[in-house]
Amino acid sequence: MESSTARVVTIDGLHDEILLMIFMAAMKLVDDVRHVGWETPSRLSHVCRRWRQNALAYPLLWTTLNWTPEQSLHIAHTVLQRSARALISVDLQMTVLETHSHGGSPPAEAVANMQTLVRTILRDHVGRLARLDIFIDNTFYDPDAFSPLCGDTTLSIPSLRAFSFRFGDDAIAAPDLYIAAGDLTYLFIDNFSIRSWGRLVGPRTTEILIGGFSIKLSEIVQLLQSAPNIKDLSLGSGYAFTSIEDDLSPDALDNAREASTTVGRHLESLTICDLTPFSLGLVNKVLSRDHISRISLTYGHEGGMFDQWLECLSITSLKNVTSLAITGSYPIINLSDSKANKARSCFLDTIAADDAIPAVVAVHPSMLDTLQSLSIELLNWGVFVDSLWQRGSGLMPALRTLSITISQDDVNRGDRILREVDGSILIFPSLELLTIIDRGYNTPPTLELVKHLLQTISPLVDTLEPDGNLVYRVNHDSLPAFTLPLRCQELENDDLVDDDIRRVARFVRDICISDADLREREAAMVE
Known part of the structure; x- marks a missing residue:
């Protein structure tokens, strides 16, 4: 060998x-x-x-230059020189918050270096830009340095694939960005307006995030028509409100509405942040949403305008809602249809849960027939059950998992109050798992809170016996994981407590397991 x-x-x-x-x-x-x-x-x-x-x-x-004014200008010039003729990716973070975290105004030299670098890039390297990401505020913005991007004639950036321009301050009076980039795939414009969307986006554009300024409805239509393959669209800004001006004639609006079934047909994700109510209504008119997989809405305007935000979410397009989660007094609401791979979420910063929850249930009542998972706070439980009474039936035939969140800290704040709930209407024949989540940070649940919890789940415990699981999960390290069983034991041994509460307390103490124990049990079953 x-x-x-x-x-x-x-x-x-x-x-x-x-x-x-x-x-x-x-x-x-x-x-x-x-x-x-x-x-x-x-x-x-x-x-x-x-x-x-x-x-x-x-x-x-x-080919990658990530630069802030705290860095040496020599470094930036060296990177640009060594990249020769290759396509480059440039990320300029030029805000006081990003570059001068220790407070105060940045040195004049830092501001001057930024302006010098911007001039150099836009004068000598614009043809090589494949990605340009600019985050700037009033301190660093200089009209002369940025004049190539905001000129009277279009600045052509032929190789640009991704462009982000964010203005992280109060809006200023400045010329519109005026750029041509036929192969752009990603666009993010925040708090700074654009001229001629059709020159900036095209068939290769798949992701657009714009907001923080006033835009005409005709420009929205042009944007969608110019980017027929867009998959992700975000309207709105975290820095300033976004308003849409209705400049379409009735005939043009009708044409846009008819075209909306084809325009944006590839759209998979729609995110809307703090549009004015009127603007939200205009979006509803020109953009078909039923086919969109994910819609997320943040609504922070006074005045309910329920029809607008409910219509925008297109909740009824979820034929089989399988999951519903409701959190907060001004709630975050998440719905999903696992079979169709669709999801809807909204954060209603100015609409109380007492109004939002009934509105969501009423707009699509058949969701209660298909819902398999429900997650809700104890403080919102009464509002949800009231919706079932208004419906005339508490039957939720497909519900298998129910999570109820408690928080003594939330109760102590007094924003909402615990109230008695008539749960006699509740019928959850398929319920397999009831999870109690303690989301408190500093204070474990009092006897009063646990008593109210036991009253709430009293109509459900018989459904769980004898094979169901009741899991107690603590979401903060400062809270002991055994508080609930101990409170139940105290109530069970108190002769002054109602017999039904004592019965439920005994049941909870007997079958309650920790989240970790449940995972260990499930792992053992798999093995």
Whole structure:
């Protein structure tokens, strides 16, 4: 028999091409975690003379510039020089919050360096820009430095694939961004207006996030028509309200409404943040939403306008709602249809749960027939049960899991009060798992809160016997995990407590397990 040994090659013996492949892999690995861009090739270039020669001579190692004014301007110029003619990705974070975290105004030199860099990039490297991300505020904004982006004529950036321009301050009087980029795939404009959307987006554009300024309805229509393959659309801003001006004639609005079944037909995700009520109504008129997989709405305007936000969510397009979660006094509401892979969520910053919950149930009452999972706070339970009474039936035939969240801290704040609930209407024949989640931060549940909880679940405990599970989960490390069973034991031994409460307390204490114990039991069953 002949023996053979594998040839061992040290890293010094690798061909330059293989060494550069390793460099590129290291770049991606580190950048995925830290997003620094230039630091990794710089360190590689300091290992030895050969590595330095290879790193400095390979432009693709230097194509990412993530820069803030606290960094050296020399570093930015060096990266631009070493990238030669390669396409580049530039991320400029130029706000007081991002660059001067210790407070006070940034040095004049930092502001001047930023303006110099912006001028250099827009003058000498605009043709190489593949990604441009700018986050700026009033302190750093200079009309002259940004004039190429906001000129009287279009600035062509032919290689641009991703463009983000965010103004993190009060809006200023400035010319509109005026850019042409036919192959753009990603667009994010926040708190700064655009001129001629049709020149900026196109068939390759799949993700658009815009808001924080006034936009005409005709421009929304143009945007959708110019980007027929858009998959993700976000309207609204976290910095300023977004308003839409209705500039379409009745005939044009009718045409837009008819075209809405085809325009945006590839849309998978729609996010709307703090549009004015009138603007929200206009979006409803020109954008078909029933086919969209995920719709998320944040609503922070005074005045209910229930029809507008309910219509926007298109809840009835979820034919089989399988999951409903309601959290907060001004609630976050999440609904999903697992069979159709659709979801709807809303955060109603100015609409109380007492109004929002009945509205959601009333707009799509058949969801109660298909709901398999319900998560709700104890403080909102009464509102939900009232909705069932208004419906005339408490039967939820498919409900298998029910999670009720308690929080002594929320009760102590007094925003909402615990009230007695007539649960005699409740019929959950398929209920398999009841989870009690203690979301408190500082205060464990009092006897009074636990008594109210036991009254609430009293109509449900018989459904769980004898094979059901009742899980008690604590969501904060400062709370002991055994509080609920101990409180139940106290109530069970108190002769002054109602017999039914004592019965439920005994039941809960007997079958209550921790979340960790349940997972261990399920794992054992799988094995």
